[in-house]
Amino acid sequence: MTILYGSNSGTCEALAHRLARDAPSYGNSVKTVATLDSAVGNLPKAKNDLVVIITCSYDGMPADNAVKFCGWLKTLDNEALAGMPFAVFACGM
Numbered sequence: 805m806t807i808l809y810g811s812n813s814g815t816c817e818a819l820a821h822r823l824a825r826d827a828p829s830y831g832n833s834v835k836t837v838a839t840l841d842s843a844v845g846n847l848p849k850a851k852n853d854l855v856v857i858i859t860c861s862y863d864g865m866p867a868d869n870a871v872k873f874c875g876w877l878k879t880l881d882n883e884a885l886a887g888m889p890f891a892v893f894a895c896g897m
Contacts, residue, residue: 806848807837810870816895820858835867840866840873847888855890 809813809820824834828884832854842857847855861869 805832805834805854805856806843807834807856807858808840808873809837809845809857810873811839812860812862812867812869814857816860816867819834819895820856820891822863823856833886840870844872844876849883851887851889853889855888857890858893858894858895860895 805821807824809816811817820837824837827834835848835853840886846855859870
């Protein structure tokens, strides 16, 4: 499992680390916990490697450490991430 987060206040980062800490008790191994921006061009390619995204938005804009990631996603074609298992937790009020 790769866990990526976008966070300004630290809430989503804390949730990402909590998931990483708790995941093994549910039979999941965690390879990485990192910011969304650190994953630009570097998402796992294996079909069995789950990518979990925990992020927030501020009036529809990404967190500071997710801006590059969001821009990068917009440049990808429809097939670039085909078959990649993922989950998104959108944290907000």
